[in-house]
Amino acid sequence: MSYAKVLCVGLVGVTGHLVEVEADLAPGLPTVVLSGLPDTALNEARDRVRAAIVNSGQRWPNRRITVNLLPATLPKCGSAFDLAIAAALLAGSGELPLAPLDRVAVLGELGLDGAVRPVRGVLPMVAAAARAGISRVVVPLDNAAEAAVVPGVRVRAVDTLHRLVAFVRDGAPLLEPPSGQPPAACPGPDLADVAGQGFARRALEVAAAGGHHLALLGPPGAGKTMLAERLPSILPELDDAAALEVTALHSIAGLLPPDGRLLRRPPFQAPHHTATIASLVGGGTGLARPGAVSLAHRGVLFLDEAPEYTRGALEALRQPLESGRILLTRSRGGTEYPARVQLVIAANPCPCAKPSGDISCECTPLARRRYLGRLSGPLLDRIDVQVTLNPLTAAELMDAGLTIESSARVAERVGKARAAAAARWAAGGWRINAEVPGPHLRRPPWRLPADDTRTLRRLLDTGTLSARGFDRVIRVAWSIADLDGRDRPDVGDVDEATQLRTGSMA
Ligand SMILES: Nc1ncnc2c1ncn2[C@@H]1O[C@H](COP(=O)(O)OP(=O)(O)OP(=O)(O)O)[C@@H](O)[C@H]1O
Ligand SMILES: [Mg+2]
Numbered sequence: 447m448s449y450a451k452v453l454c455v456g457l458v459g460v461t462g463h464l465v466e467v468e469a470d471l472a473p474g475l476p477t478v479v480l481s482g483l484p485d486t487a488l489n490e491a492r493d494r495v496r497a498a499i500v501n502s503g504q505r506w507p508n509r510r511i512t513v514n515l516l517p518a519t520l521p522k523c524g525s526a527f528d529l530a531i532a533a534a535l536l537a538g539s540g541e542l543p544l545a546p547l548d549r550v551a552v553l554g555e556l557g558l559d560g561a562v563r564p565v566r567g568v569l570p571m572v573a574a575a576a577r578a579g580i581s582r583v584v585v586p587l588d589n590a591a592e593a594a595v596v597p598g599v600r601v602r603a604v605d606t607l608h609r610l611v612a613f614v615r616d617g618a619p620l621l622e623p624p625s626g627q628p629p630a631a632c633p634g635p636d637l638a639d640v641a642g643q644g645f646a647r648r649a650l651e652v653a654a655a656g657g658h659h660l661a662l663l664g665p666p667g668a669g670k671t672m673l674a675e676r677l678p679s680i681l682p683e684l685d686d687a688a689a690l691e692v693t694a695l696h697s698i699a700g701l702l703p704p705d706g707r708l709l710r711r712p713p714f715q716a717p718h719h720t721a722t723i724a725s726l727v728g729g730g731t732g733l734a735r736p737g738a739v740s741l742a743h744r745g746v747l748f749l750d751e752a753p754e755y756t757r758g759a760l761e762a763l764r765q766p767l768e769s770g771r772i773l774l775t776r777s778r779g780g781t782e783y784p785a786r787v788q789l790v791i792a793a794n795p796c797p798c799a800k801p802s803g804d805i806s807c808e809c810t811p812l813a814r815r816r817y818l819g820r821l822s823g824p825l826l827d828r829i830d831v832q833v834t835l836n837p838l839t840a841a842e843l844m845d846a847g848l849t850i851e852s853s854a855r856v857a858e859r860v861g862k863a864r865a866a867a868a869a870r871w872a873a874g875g876w877r878i879n880a881e882v883p884g885p886h887l888r889r890p891p892w893r894l895p896a897d898d899t900r901t902l903r904r905l906l907d908t909g910t911l912s913a914r915g916f917d918r919v920i921r922v923a924w925s926i927a928d929l930d931g932r933d934r935p936d937v938g939d940v941d942e943a944t945q946l947r948t949g950s951m952a
């Protein structure tokens with residue numbers, strides 16, 4: 447035998463593609479020609495594979511070796527091909543029989559000592575193998591739990607190249623993925639902790655119901671951060687497709703918890719305002735790491751103290767907020783990751799962070815406008831729900847007692863509202879009110895009666911509200927109607943939506 451082929455998987459964005467690793471050994475000067483990989487990765491893979499084979503006690507074939515990764519046109523990166531390359535090489539040189547790895551996808555990075563190291567992105571790789579009709583995979587032991595999440599695939603794990611060799615040559619058993627999953631992760635913070643702030647709580651619920659972006663403005667200590675952190679607790683669980691997508695992104699980032707379970711809760715990401723642009727939107731060499739905006743995909747991206755973010759950071763978020771995806775450009779083509787987030791921003795109205803009306807505030811009106819103005823272009827314009835919190839009174843804090851609603855109660859209403867919206871917009875392919883284009887809402891049969899939008903049209907005519915703002919208010923009115931179980935918004939819903947857009951309680 448002087449030719450062998452072993453299957454592996456390459457990732458393009460979150461999508462995996464089967465890769466055939468071919469090894470051909472011919473008589474001649476002992477060399478290794480590797481093709482189908484970018485230059486730098488190619489050299490590193492060659493060195494790792496050679497050292498791992500030798501240090502696993504295997505014979506290195508002193509022949510002219512050609513290793514080829516197909517399809518050649520598929521961009522490949524990362525180190526997950528090592529194990530398949532080693533297996534193909536040993537099979538091609540006649541050291542190993544081929545049959546045991548027939549129609550098995552083999553994934554893993556090799557250490558110089560022959561250890562098999564975990565790689566990022568195993569979950570979407572295994573899912574791709576399954577889609578391509580491959581039902582058996584061999585993965586690094588540390589990735590076995592996440593691989594086992596994919597239904598219909600038999601997962602076996604290895605910790606060393608030696609273990610793979612013993613299996614292929616002698617039928618020695620591979621390792622089983624860890625079983626017995628620990629109990630579900632503890633729930634996050636609960637809305638029952640938040641006293642008062644009825645208006646802001648309502649805004650949070652409406653935002654959750656319609657998937658609207660949300661701005662929480664107000665003085666320090668009013669509960670902006672508390673409220674934002676509790677948004678995921680009132681959002682519905684992810685459906686199967688979304689859970690797989692979200693878990694795949696966290697797998698590619700190497701951030702999956704070790705218990706290997708699908709992430710079912712909407713994610714929450716709160717990058718600090720000093721975070722680098724790469725950590726916000728993604729990047730890095732090799733397999734690009736998803737940034738916060740992709741790790742928050744189908745969940746919440748929270749920008750606390752939003753005016754403190756650099757202009758560059760806010761600019762970088764513009765594209766994903768518009769398109770729901772982020773294109774990471776680099777020298778060799780780009781990687782695209784999903785990034786459909788619900789944005790929540792929190793801000794003090796004043797750069798000194800004192801409550802409005804505080805006599806010790808010496809900020810000029812211009813300084814204040816500038817401070818929030820940093821947000822206006824890129825961000826505030828796309829935020830449907832914008833509310834200002836008042837400082838908490840002592841009475842509110844003390845009287846809260848047991849009367850405060852828990853997240854579970856609110857989540858129930860949000861779930862019903864979302865189901866109503868999803869059913870209504872199913873024909874258009876939208877799931878939540880925030881996704882419905884403005885013109886669609888202004889046309890029959892969804893257009894609201896003139897009587898119900900009278901106030902709103904006056905705001906538009908006097909220039910208080912932009913056309914875009916008009917559409918946003920209508921969209922929020924639908925979410926309010928959905929929450930309160932009405933078929934369509936009435937004039938009261940439009941009025942409430944107007945308040946939720948223009949700031950504070952009237
Ligand atoms: N509505 C509230 N109910 C209960 N506790 C609250 C409330 N608001 C604030 N607190 C208390 O004050 C602390 C600070 O609240 P939080 O961080 O949410 O305020 P903030 O509005 O984000 O302030 P800052 O502008 O300084 O970031 C909380 O940890 C909590 O202990
Ligand atoms: Mg805060």
Ligand SMILES: [Zn+2]
Pocket residue numbers: 796797798799800807808809
């Ligand atoms: Zn000030």
